[in-house]
Amino acid sequence: xxxxxxxxxxxxxxxxxxxxxxxxxxxxxxxxxxxxxxxxxxxxxxxxxxxxxxxxxxxxxxxxxxxxxxxxxxxxxxxxxxxxxxxxxxxxxxxxxxxxxxxxxxxxxxxxxxxxxxxxxxxxxxxxxxxxxxxxxxxxxxxxxxxxxxxxxxxxxxxxxxxxxxxxxxxxxxxxxxxxxxxxxxxxxxxxxxxxxxxxxxxxxxxxxxxxxxxxxxxxxxxxxxxxxxxxxxxxxxxxxxxxxxxxxxxxxxxxxxxxxxxxxxxxxxxxxxxxxxxxxxxxxxxxxxxxxxxxxxxxxxxxxxxxxxxxxxxxxxxxxxxxxxxxxxx
Numbered sequence: 001x002x003x004x005x006x007x008x009x010x011x012x013x014x015x016x017x018x019x020x021x022x023x024x025x026x027x028x029x030x031x032x033x034x035x036x037x038x039x040x041x042x043x044x045x046x047x048x049x050x051x052x053x054x055x056x057x058x059x060x061x062x063x064x065x066x067x068x069x070x071x072x073x074x075x076x077x078x079x080x081x082x083x084x085x086x087x088x089x090x091x092x093x094x095x096x097x098x099x100x101x102x103x104x105x106x107x108x109x110x111x112x113x114x115x116x117x118x119x120x121x122x123x124x125x126x127x128x129x130x131x132x133x134x135x136x137x138x139x140x141x142x143x144x145x146x147x148x149x150x151x152x153x154x155x156x157x158x159x160x161x162x163x164x165x166x167x168x169x170x171x172x173x174x175x176x177x178x179x180x181x182x183x184x185x186x187x188x189x190x191x192x193x194x195x196x197x198x199x200x201x202x203x204x205x206x207x208x209x210x211x212x213x214x215x216x217x218x219x220x221x222x223x224x225x226x227x228x229x230x231x232x233x234x235x236x237x238x239x240x241x242x243x244x245x246x247x248x249x250x251x252x253x254x255x256x257x258x259x260x261x262x263x264x265x266x267x268x269x270x271x272x273x274x275x276x277x278x279x280x281x282x283x284x285x286x287x288x289x290x291x292x293x294x295x296x297x298x299x300x301x302x303x304x305x306x307x308x309x310x311x312x313x314x315x316x317x318x319x320x321x322x323x324x325x326x327x328x329x330x331x
Contacts (some may be wrong), residue, residue, distance in 0.1 A: 240270030278307025
């Protein structure tokens with residue numbers, strides 16, 4: 001078999017990335033059959049033989065999806081890696097991003113697959129790399145995102161009881177493919193990756209090559225900027241936790257008015273996300289801040305659409321309800 005040399009010959013960036021990677025074992029690898037996840041699965045299977053599982057999510061979005069699954073099964077058989085497959089309906093609702101719908105379905109599937117393996121899988125490795133990180137930052141910039149969005153993808157994240165690792169975030173996509181070709185390994189080229197209807201694909205095909213010409217070191221510099229944003233965001237979360245303890249949950253209007261406008265925005269955004277899983281748009285947050293400032297009399301009404309519900313004044317506090325105003329409980 002051309003792709004099973006001794007792991008001790010660590011000479012390439014891919015091998016160095018996995019050598020520096022210290023997950024809990026057994027480890028699951030999210031495996032689509034594409035180049036990046038193929039390289040990650042192969043390197044991890046060499047690094048921890050007998051300790052690696054592959055998770056494949058069949059999204060049901062393409063006719064070729066059955067072929068993707070067959071390819072993944074054949075490759076895992078060659079590596080003697082157990083493969084778990086989950087079929088989902090990842091079609092997006094009207095007005096919803098297809099990529100976001102597929103991403104949510106994928107993460108939900110990983111949780112279910114981890115439960116179904118029969119072994120104590122808590123760590124999942126994902127094959128996102130430096131190009132993916134740059135694309136994520138550019139998409140966040142295009143939406144006018146704050147520090148949370150500009151932080152992009154963390155190397156390690158906890159979600160619904162699982163720990164997600166991204167050991168390839170310092171590697172370019174070309175480095176990964178060059179390594180696979182050197183191993184004599186083939187992979188699936190998803191035809192949707194060339195679909196110009198998706199903004200990420202247009203960034204990959206047009207913007208990244210232009211950045212390569214003008215700023216050859218852009219992957220590393222973008223990664224540093226994302227790291228700085230993540231550190232700053234962590235500080236904002238710490239401050240928001242302190243302020244939330246002061247203003248209360250639901251927050252007291254008078255206590256909010258004692259904070260600067262920037263701290264009001266920070267703690268309200270944190271309260272809505274932490275307590276109600278919703279994020280106000282910039283316009284909604286500005287309107288809410290204006291109403292907090294204007295709320296100086298007992299009869300002043302606050303009623304602002306935020307996410308799928310409303311922020312209302314209820315006596316001396318603000319509260320959020322995911323119901324029509326007529327159905328809101330009285331207090």
